[in-house]
Amino acid sequence: EEAKKAEPAKVLRVGTEPTFAPFEFQKEGSKEYTGFDMDLIRAIGKQMGYKVEIMNMGFDALIPALSSGNIDTVIAGMSITPERQEAVLFSAPYYRSGLVVMVQKNNDTIKGIEDLVGKRIAVQIGTTGAAKAESVKDAKVTAFNTNTEAAMELKNGGVDAVINDSPVVGYYLAQGGSADAKTVGDVLEAEEYGIAVKKGNDKLAAEIDKALAELKKNGEYDKIYKTWFGE
Ligand code: ARG
Numbered sequence: 024e025e026a027k028k029a030e031p032a033k034v035l036r037v038g039t040e041p042t043f044a045p046f047e048f049q050k051e052g053s054k055e056y057t058g059f060d061m062d063l064i065r066a067i068g069k070q071m072g073y074k075v076e077i078m079n080m081g082f083d084a085l086i087p088a089l090s091s092g093n094i095d096t097v098i099a100g101m102s103i104t105p106e107r108q109e110a111v112l113f114s115a116p117y118y119r120s121g122l123v124v125m126v127q128k129n130n131d132t133i134k135g136i137e138d139l140v141g142k143r144i145a146v147q148i149g150t151t152g153a154a155k156a157e158s159v160k161d162a163k164v165t166a167f168n169t170n171t172e173a174a175m176e177l178k179n180g181g182v183d184a185v186i187n188d189s190p191v192v193g194y195y196l197a198q199g200g201s202a203d204a205k206t207v208g209d210v211l212e213a214e215e216y217g218i219a220v221k222k223g224n225d226k227l228a229a230e231i232d233k234a235l236a237e238l239k240k241n242g243e244y245d246k247i248y249k250t251w252f253g254e
Contacts, residue, residue: 035073037064038094040082042147042169045194045251046100046118046216059251060098063117064218066243070234081168083149086110089221096227100188102151102214112228113217114235117244121210122152123189125196127177128205133184135208143182145173151214152186178203188214190252 039060041047046060056077068075078094085097089111102120103113126133133139141161146153148166156164167173170187174195177185185192189210196204218235220227238244 032074033072035064035068035071035075035096036078036094037068037075038078038080038085038088038097039099040085040147040169041079042171043100043188043191044198046191047098059118059247060100060216062247062250063238063244064096064098066238066247067218067231067234070237071230081149082147086219089219092221095220095224096231097219100191100216101219102188103217104151104214107219110222111219112222112224113219114228114231116215116217117235118190118216120214120216121189122155122186122212122214123192123206123210124208125174125177125185125187125192125204125206126183127180128201128203130183130207133207136186136211137208139184142184145176145182145185147173147187150187151212152188155211156186174200174204186211 039047039056041049041056045058047056047058049055050057061077065075080088082099085099086107088094089097103116124136124139136159139159139162143163143165144156144159145165145167146156147170148168153164153166156162165176165182167176170191173185173187176182192206218231
């Protein structure tokens, strides 16, 4: 019998918003998408036998792109929330996170979220940090398309605070941001990240969950975790 021609690899179209280091970002001068989420989804795709194609879009465009079928899945440090679960199906949680307040380093009046009443807060559009900021009484919230812009606005003194995910703020501070900024108060909200697929696509969600479970079992998840977060 003649050998079968190799089937073209199935493609998994993955949407992300890459200003969220160390989960998804582009190293300076590079177009390549890197980070914890990027390594994880490539490993999941490989496990599933798919070729992974990363697509860059606005954070608030990710769920609409899933719903319209332009992408198959989203990995973007996206927190599993009841509101989002109305629109999408999440994998099992893959990372435990939370929100935190960041201020200028020399600010000694804002000690936590309770001090943000009436203040100017920068956030990324469509995020849980944005929702949290909106809940602060009389706050003037500016929603930026990227996290880079939100952090820059704080540095330039255009706002009094940023609300963003704690591992992302931690990474930013560790990468040099601590020269101008610091976090204040406790972690505000415990959240877990999930990989999203279109609601109704239970088959793909199950495939992703199966691959994720396998990577957790075989040590690959831990390896990726250590690469980005240490021990
Ligand atoms: N965890 C937050 C949320 O789900 C922020 C995620 C932002 N992610 C990104 N890739 N910019 O709303």
